[in-house]
Amino acid sequence: MNEDENLKPFEGEHFYERQDDPESGDTITKVTGMYKDWFLDYASYVILERAVPAIEDGFKPVQRRIMHSLKELDDGRYNKVANVVGHTMQYHPHGDASIGDAIVQIGQKDLLIDTQGNWGNILTGDGAAASRYIEARLSKFALEVLYSPKITTWQLSYDGRKNEPVNLPVKFPLLLAQGAEGIAVGLSTKVLPHNFNELIDASIKVLKNKPFTLYPDFPTGGVADISGYNDGMRGGRVRVRAKISQLDKSTLVITQIPFSTNTSTLIDSILKANEKGKIKIKKIEDNTAAEVEILIHLPPGVSPDKTIDALYAFTACETSVAPLGCVIENHKPYFVGVSEMLRISTHRTVDLLKRELEIQLDELEEQWHFLSLERIFIENRIYRLIEEEETWEGVIRAIDEGLKPFTKHLKRPVTEDDILRLTEIRIKRISKFDIDKAQEKIEALEGEIAQVKHHLEHLIEFAISYFQNLKDKYGKGRERKTELRSFDNIEATKVVLRNTKLYVNREEGFIGTGLKKDEYVADCSDIDDVIVFLRDGSMMVTKVDVKTFVGKDIIHVAVFDKGDKRTIYNMIYRDGKSGPSYVKRFNVSGITRDKLYDLTQGNKGSQVLYFSGNPNGEAEVVTILLRQVGSVKKLKFDLDFANLAIKGRQSRGNTVTKYPIKKIELKEKGISTLKPRRIWFDDTVQRLNVDGRGELLGEFRPNDRLLIINQNGKLKTIIPELTTHFDEGMIVLEKWHPKKPVSAIYYDGEKERYFVKRFLVENENKEETFISDHPNSQLEIVSTDYRPVAEVIFSKVKGVQKENLTVDLENFIAVKGIKAQGNQLTTDKVKQINLLDPLPYEEPAEEVPEEMEVKGEENLSGDEEQNITLDEDGQITLSLE
16 A cells, blocks of 8 residues: 555644554654644744844844844943853843844844944954954943833743843834844745934934935945835835946946945856956956945956946846845734834834933922922921830821921922831931022922923924934034935846857858858857848748857848848848849847748748848948840849838838849948937936937938046047947037037136136047146036126125136137137136126038938839838838839
8 A cells, every 4th residue: 555545634634643563563643733833833933033033123132132132231331242142141041143143133233233343344244253352342322322211011031030021112213223134934024124313314304294205225335226116015116236437447446335236246157257258357456444345346348337238137236136125023923114103103202202202201200309308307497306205106297297387389289108218317417407509409300300391292303302402412424425426227138248159051041140150241149149031032030059040041141130221231132033123221129039031922932132220220232234125225233222111020021023034233331311209308317318318419421429527537439339338427418529629617626726618529539637637626617508608606705706707718718729728717715616698699500421312213113113201200211113
């Protein structure tokens, strides 16, 4: 019998019992029902007691016990972490390793614990030294916001020997400041860290009933796209990137890294991407210490901008973090967003502050009560009434009777405990009692009582003041580290390194990277697609592989870019074996991979007579030679593809001739017939695009360039590539007009004077500095208007204010070279310089380049008529009849 057939389910149970097997003689005792609940008990224990923080104070149990132990050990001096671990084990029923790791994690967040020694480095991933070598003590911030024994609820420790706090009375959104991560049984939590000052500002907004938003701020810095944050709840996602900039033409520098990575893992991912051929680097230097500095040296000829995008696409320079807000509330898991966490924390802080004020008021009133009693007792010599009393009861009664005439103004009745305290006053204190000083103390207490009552009556204002005080005391140096910015999606195929070669065997119909003995086509990567055109007029797009059969008689093969609409294919084909010939121009965008498309009319025997692929819409001129058939008069004529409109790949095309074509020869190479490309700049993602997002920079032809001017006084012109990265200090980005001058006013640090200069950008391939190189030199204003105007506001001199000066920069100085110093603006002390509206100027019309001219009308073959029209897009449409 099969072993499983011996298993029989218990009635009402979810597990099995093995029956006695008479053949083997074995007898197995039934499993008891106690196992039924063990998994649930274990899961509940892990969730509640180990992995998930409490909403009340933001601590997991081990963290709370560590902070309690640190408070018990606190004497202002550092304690060995090993000692703290041992002390915490009185409360935590687990090993010392888990406690030591938890202390290091808290200490590395640099908020609650002052650390001394090697506590590791979150940037490099280096671990902390052994607990016997490092020391810790509570920070001033922790002492102020974490502890208040009089309002703390206590419980017995696991062995019943000690008292430990159920929750610490934390008066700050600590969970959101530190973040938390834990994996329990059946659920997990991941609360991302937030900025200290922003949390306080948000808490104040909660108390003022104002709207607020919270976004994460990571200790490693970096750049984060929080568009999918979803308030930190399940389903949200945050993309985080390293901060990468170009140090020089062949060097990139990483100065901040994404959250959840370190320099070691980051460098490993870069090296792996390099080994796989996704990127190409020369070497990496890690100079990280207190700040991240990873230098990436590039080989000659490798684009820095493209490499930056490739680093984001193929390495840990971009990571995705999935937040999951889960906390413990009322001994149950509670899934909640960060906004609600902050509201709960803020209202709990108000409640704790109220309880502290109430306790403080009770203590002050109790002090006032006893000081008043003490004054009555001594000032009215009531102590003399007990001299003749022989019993203790008589003493108590005598004092009680003696006080009665003087206690009407007291706020509560006199109790026996009050009288007992009066009997404990020493004779020396009575003899030195100063009525005036006693009254001063009472009045001072009355002032404090009034202040506490005022705080209770205006509790929200008091809480706001409390939060503001925390920010003023501890907020300095805790500014936001992570820059928030929307990211553009990087297409891997556009930035991957072309690290292998594509070959083709045209006759047999094979393409691939393994055909090294055949014709070389282009460099490619293993994630590229390839487009193939065959002699029979069919087309296919397929993925790069070692060897792929696509069809015999290949006439054109190239690496395919799915989104490229500027690559135009010019084609002449014969319809069937003896039909007329047609001409068409088309692009290829949307396709299904590995599907065979027919670009002819589908008749058997159709053949492509001429084909060209043109990356920028070039339109060549070809000569068509006809066969001598019948009464054909004109056997030779030219066809200009510029006269044809660009249509879909499925269009039939226009008739070239109904006679057989003998030969087609290239007469003249093509020039672009496409409209100039319109380019926009999206300031949100700091990227160029052709999709209409952001500010329109203009229409760009192949040789047009962008002018970039930075605040540091440097400028350059570049070809507008969509992968270009821009510096943070960029103040001018526009289409460059070579004959348009740049005007600038700058402060010369060496001569301590302001200078004006106007110049043309003549060296288009070099970055140049147009202000003096003194460390104190700085650019004040810069303009690319033809006739800019500036306003100079002077500083007061001996109480005298000079009138503002308006400067017409065109008349102030002539256009000179970029290296010229310029003319001195003024000798007076300048307070501010503003750029005003420019003077009217009519810009000269742009010259239309030769390649944009429309070709003249002419017959294709002499025996057919043609109709040429201009469609709405400005494209030439030619139809033949």
